[in-house]
Amino acid sequence: KRGLDKLKNNLKGKANELLSRTFDQHVTLAVTGLSRSGKTAFITSLVNQLINEGNGTKLSFFDPVHNGTFIAAKRVPQKHFHVPRFDYDAAISALTAEQPNWPEPTHGISELRLSIRYQPKSSILKYATDMATLTLDITDYPGEWLLDLPMLKQTYQQWSQQTYDLMTRAPRAELSKSFLAKLALIDPLASASEELLGELAQEYTALLYTFRYDLGLSVIQPGRFILPGELAGAPILEFFPFPALASIDGNAYQNAPDDSFVGMLRSRYLEYKEQVVRKFYREHFLRFDRQIVLADCLTPLNKGRESFADLELAMSMILQSYSYGKSGLFSRLFSPKIDKLLFCATKADHVTPEQHAPMVALLNQLIHQNKHHISYEAVQIKTLAIAAVKATTSGVSKYKGADIPVIQGQRLAQREGKGATEVFGQKITVFPGAVPNQLPQENYWRSNTFNFIAFAPLSDLTKHQCLPHIRMDQVLQFLLADKMI
Ligand code: GDP
Structure with a gap:
């Protein structure tokens, strides 16, 4: 039993x-x-x-x-x-x-x-x-990888044009000048020097970093250039937009040999779309x-x-x-x-x-x-x-006799090299400002200042x-x- x-x-x-x-x-x-x-x-x-x-x-x-x-x-x-x-x-x-x-x-x-x-x-x-x-x-x-999706629909020529448009407008124009001036000296149909191509790709990547981290911009293409993951240093990431394509003859562009500047850039662009962008969607995104x-x-x-x-x-x-x-x-x-x-x-x-x-x-x-x-x-x-x-606590403070909402936290020390004036651990109490409840219009930018302060994590966490x-x-x-x- x-x-x-x-x-x-x-x-x-x-x-x-x-x-x-x-x-x-x-x-x-x-x-x-x-x-x-x-x-x-x-x-x-x-x-x-x-x-x-x-x-x-x-x-x-x-x-x-x-x-x-x-x-x-x-x-x-x-x-x-x-x-x-x-x-x-x-x-x-x-x-x-x-x-x-x-x-x-x-x-x-x-x-x-x-x-x-x-x-x-x-x-x-x-x-x-x-x-x-x-x-x-x-x-x-990285969300940057999703920014590349629209490239799947674009030819190298279209993508170059669109990127060039961005680079010649504020706020990117000033910083892009010297890079674009270098490209202007290059004959797109001449046979390419891999070394020069590599250098220019590096310069383009450096520009993207500046757009992202100094100007605080979000549209960074190709997204992998600033977040390459395991592709860091791979030649598939060595290309950049070439602005003068609209001015060359369509036939000449189509028939540009593979070892010409534009031929090389075009094939790397195509390879990037297939091997990097599409591959990410197929292997991960779909799941x-x-x-x-x-x-x-x-x-x-x-x-x-x-x-x-x-x-x-x-x-x-x-x-x-x-x-x-x-x-x-x-x-x-x-x-x-x-x-x-x-x-x-x-x-x-x-x-x-x-x-x-x-x-x-x-x-x-x-x-x-x-x-x-x-x-x-x-x-x-x-x-x-x-x-x-959560790195702050919220409360109310008196200001000129009225109650105003505030947050309190410890300032994060500034990273080295960026004017390390702030003291780590300095406790501050602030009203950082009002968030607009719709897309900000001209008058918001004129009359409002939003004070974003980086806070250190609270110190008693276990x-x-x-x-x-x-x-x-x-x-x-x-x-x-x-x-x-
Ligand atoms: P990732 O690049 O998307 O992985 O971003 P992280 O998660 O590294 O966040 C970037 C920075 O934003 C952090 O180092 C913090 O300074 C800040 N941060 C992220 N989440 C919070 C949060 O919930 N509260 C506060 N106060 N800061 C945050």
């Missing part, structure tokens, strides 16, 4: 295991955004919230935690061994160090897998098992179930009109990646799989709480300008203002406690809760 019971139990165990394996859920979550939009901080916080659930955390808007059906989450080996691992340990160590610091930002693609255990309550799983697993694959990749796009709208507001206008353009280029269905090319390239798309305005702890609603409104405007791009029937969309790692955050629970609710019922 005991033997029989044991057998029965064994069988039941096996059946449960089999059933739960059959019903186990799986989500591939992609995290993107332009450089410094907060991807690393976001993934670190998301993983931290899940693996430390119940440890001093407030995830009130995440149903599985709120309803007590969440059991535990742990890191497990990722799916693709050829993709670098997201370095959670290094990131959390930086944030929780004695002198806390922000983790190293995203350089390329990386992955991390979590296994989340929960008690199924309402789905069919409830009858089969009292514990189910949701496997969450998180992929981090994502859910996507979160992070946008830092505050830094461009701080940098001024041109920087903000460039963010608008970049957002519309990024959104093209989600515009399946409409255009023939994209629907042939991608069969839609993403069913949820979350847009987050990041670093919300940089403004006082009543500014969060305008932040969301502003981001909505950035997205909805491009509404026609996204097929709404297939994709559920949400917008939130978040702080993955590894096994949840990081302080704003609305990460709502992020989890939107992205995961429906898979955990």
Whole structure:
């Protein structure tokens, strides 16, 4: 009898295991955004919230935690061994160090897998098992890579023309002058010197870095040039736009030999489109179930009109990646799989709480300008203002007898070489300014100054406690809760 019971139990165990394996859920979550939009901080916080659930955390808007059906989450080996691992340990160590610091930002693609255990309550799983697993694959990749999508539709000539147009207008024109002057001296049909080509490509790349980090611009093409990932130094990244193409004879251009300047640039451009851009879409993008796009709208507001206008353009280029269905090319390239798309305005702890609603409104405007791009029937969309790692506290201060909202935090030391005038750890209390609730017009730029201050992470964080955050629970609710019922 005991033997029989044991057998029965064994069988039941096996059946449960089999059933739960059959019903186990799986989500591939992609995290993107332009450089410094907060991807690393976001993934670190998301993983931290899940693996430390119940440890001093407030995830009130995440149903599985709120309803007590969440059991535990742990890191497990990722799916693709050829993709670098997201370095959670290094990131959390930086944030929780004695002198806390922000983790190293995203350089390329990386992955991390979590296994989340929960008690199924309402789905069919409830009858089969009292514990189910949701496997969450998180992929981090630079938003710059999405900026390249429009290149797939363009010939080298078209792309050169468009890039040239940007480079001859403010705010890029001044900085581009000397590079363009060098190109003007080159005969595009003459046979090319690889050395010169390499040098010019380097100069073009340096220009892109300056556009991004000194001018605060967002439209950087090709996006890989500033975030090459594993392609750093590869000749496939050695090309640049050639402006004078419109002036050469169409036939001569078509027949330009492969070893001529323009022939070489053209073939590298084509190779780049195939081997880099299309390959990324095929190998990664097509596999994502859910996507979160992070946008830092505050830094461009701080940098001024041109920087903000460039963010608008970049957002519309990024959104093209989600515009399946409409255009023939994209629907042939991608069969839609993403069913949820979350847009987050990041670093919300940089403004006082009543500014969060305008932040969301502003981001909505950035997205909805491009509404026609996204097929709404297939994709559920949400917008939130978040702080993955909250670095300030908010309160009220008296100013000339009136109450004004303020935030308080510790200034981040300026990076070396950039006029290191700030003192690390200086505590400040400020009202950073108002966020416009729609795309800023001329009068906003005239009358408003937004004071974006970089803050250091709070100094009393520990590894096994949840990081302080704003609305990460709502992020989890939107992205995961429906898979955990
Ligand atoms: P990535 O390039 O998209 O990976 O960007 P990071 O995650 O490295 O973020 C860039 C910088 O933005 C960080 O070094 C922080 O200074 C800041 N940052 C990111 N997220 C937050 C946040 O939630 N709050 C605050 N105060 N700063 C943040």
